[in-house]
Amino acid sequence: MSDRGSRSGLEPRFLTGGESALLLACALLAAACANPAVHRDVAMDSLPPSIAAQPGDRHVLAGEWEYVDGDAIDRLTFDEEGNGHYDWKDGRFETRTLVGHTWHGMWFQKENDRDGGFTVEFSPDFSEGEGRWWYSRIETNHAPTQKGGTFHLRKNTARMNHTDTPPAP
Secondary structure (H helix, E strand, O other): OOOOOOOOOOOOOOOOHHHHHHHHHHHHHHHHHHOOOOOOOOOOOOOOOOOOOOOOOOHHHOEEEEEEEOOEEEEEEEOOOOOEEEOHHHEEEEEEEEEOOEEEEEEEEOOOOEEEEEEEEEOOOOOEEEEEEEEEEEOOEOOOOOOOEEEEEEEOOOOOOOOOOOOOO
16 A cells, blocks of 8 residues: 555556656666667778778788887887787787777787787877787786786888989889
């Protein structure tokens, strides 16, 4: 029985402000779950065709890069799939994904028995990027607490000096 003296307890009841907000939140959540957001890649139509990368198109990673981590500068070389080696601790990179301007991958160092992950956000022309790396494993420890770091990548491009004479055909 209701406290209003009702015999059936079925009289209309008005929602309080809190109940209304909760009901609205539930309705919005149900609608969002029924219509999941569609993933949209970063617009690439402003880039030159030779630079624009489509999902899975990793050719923009191919070539020589400078890896700058504090005072350390290392040379990296990647193939058309974005995989490559570097001299420090017999290291190598493996690309997992390149979507839009975001690159995700793994790094491995055989000499000191470590590996981890990285992510890079590239500039619009893919000439440089800001990255972050972390540990996934140090020797037998698969949950290391050591922190990773940040780095900067710059693509090395062959530039001819105006005073250089091109070779004869």
